[in-house]
Structures are given as C-alpha cells and as structure tokens.
Amino acid sequence: MGNLLSYSGLSTKIRAMQSKLVGESQFQEIAQMDSVPQVMAYLKKQPGFSDLWADLDENSLHRGDIEKLLLHTVHQNFAKLYRFANPEQRTFMKLYFKRYEIAIMKDCLRKVFDEGRGELDLSIFKSFFDQHSKLNIERLSEAPAIESFVEELKGTEYYAPLKKLSNDFTPSLFDYGMALDQYYFANIWSVKEKLFKKRDLAEITTAYGNKFDMLNLQWIYRSKKYYHMSPADIYALLIPVHYRLSKNDITALVEASDLEEFRRALDTTYYKKRFPELAPEKLEEFYNLNLKTIIEKEARNYPHSVIVIYSYLYHKEHEVDRLTTAIECVRYGLSPAETLDYIHKT
16 A cells, blocks of 8 residues: 555656657657757657747757757656655665766766877756765766776766776777776666565566676677677676576586577576567567566556656656668668668667
C-alpha cells in the first residue's frame, strides 16, 4: 500500500509525459520532409516540444545547436519529474543523474584531447547542472589539459578513479571514458542494496543486471572480432558485475581462442537458453531489443515502483536518439524508406 500511495501521483505524471513522446506515425511524417528547418518547425508543434521550444527560430539553428536542444529536452523532462518526486524517488533519480554528468565530462574530455581546437559551448545546460550537480561544467569545458581537468574534479566522486588512472600509465581518451563508465556501473551495483528495498531493489537489480551483462557480452565480442585484444586487456574493460553471467561464463567467453569458441561459450549461457535466436553477430541488436522489452514488461507489471521512472527516461532518451538519426537522414537527402529504416535500427 505504501508504494501504491507514494508512486500513484508520479505514475500519473509519467503516463501524461509518455503520451507526448514522438510516435511511429510522427516519424513517418518526418521521414517525408525535405529540410531540417521543416523538421524542427514540425517538432515545435508537437506536445512534447511545444512548451520547450515555443520561442525557437528553426531557421537559425546549426547542426550542433539542434543536437544540444534535443539532448536538453531529456534534462528538462528529468527536472520536471525530479520536482514532482518524493525523497525516496529522488534517491533513484540522483543515482540515474550521474549518467548525464558522465556524458558532459566525456564531451569535455574530447575537447581536451583535441587540444582545444574544437568549440564546446555548454551554456544551454548550465542551469540544469547548477541545480542538480556539483560539477562546474564551465570550468571543465575550459580545462586546457588533462591534468587541470582531473584537478577540477577534486572534491567529487569522479576524482579518485581518474586520478588513479593517470598514475598508472599514459591513458587515452578511451581509457578515461571507460574509467568513468566502469565507476558509474560499479557504483550503482554496490549501493543499490543500501539505498533501495523490496520491489524497488528488485526492479533496479533486474534492469541494471541485464544491462550490465549484455554490455559485457558486446564488449567481449567486439574486442575479439575487431581489436584482437588479449584476455587480460578484455578483462580490464568489463563491468565488474555478475548477474545472469557467472564468473565461469565470463572466463569462457573472454578466453575463447576464436569466434567459433566464443559462439559455443555463448550457447551455454542463460541468455542463449532464454533467447534461442541469440547469436554473436546480433548482440548489439539483442541488447537494444531485450533491454527495451525488459523495461516495458517490468513497468507494466509494477507501475508503482522505481522502474516506471527508469522506463520513462529510457524512452525519452531513445526518442532523442531516433530524432537525431531522422534529422541526419533528412539533412543528407535520404529517401523516406531509407530514413525509416535507419530510425527503426536506432
């Protein structure tokens, strides 16, 4: 009864916001359009964008502006839910929010490794991050070198993993990005039992456990097929979490001598038994479809739990990814059929 009461208002709010997401018929209309300003003018009239973009001049937008505007709608919708949430629900949202901090830090890191040659204007995000984050994104975006970037993180939870990394060897942009991702994933798994109870704990375990397993499967396969990495190097990339993949499963997959042995090792896992059509070359497609299926099923079954927040944010982010793809297809003059094909694959 407690969960029902605490989530009833938020669930109603989320259902209203979910109804404003861009649907299949709207993507079909977008695929028929001739220019990016036409797409933006169309989105301005849609329920999910009309309030946020009322004063937007679609004819003056550059490519980077559009990508940031789309991403910022995720932040704006997160902020709406956060204001509506109670302290217990905000606990999950604060944990989830770290993915936005890491995305911003990765943008700043790319600029550092590009030696400042690229422009990085994060001003559109400043108000949101000032309210929800301890990061000074303005100072991070202006860091002239990796040393000053890491020092700027002093006093935050991200300082230790990046500082340790720079003490070990000369890391690349990829190494810093992986260190942030691994910290974030491991942190979620390590604190979930302290922060959540009963149904919320079960839903977080299900959603993130499947996500981490499937990411590990993808990374092992890609490391072997495309980069021919040694087992030691592959182990260093993996999220240190075991949900449905046991340590023995991971060992067999990582130490497989070739892709055929990897396939045989994959055939013995829970995921192959649960999804007989699973194959190594379909792991990325499987990740997207399976995660979406799990989230939607859990949200339907337990609408008065934390999974309803996770589900909405997942679908909002997916909407932005698909819109970004659609706009790029329109920009390059692809046919409606080609555009829809790319959208459906996103």
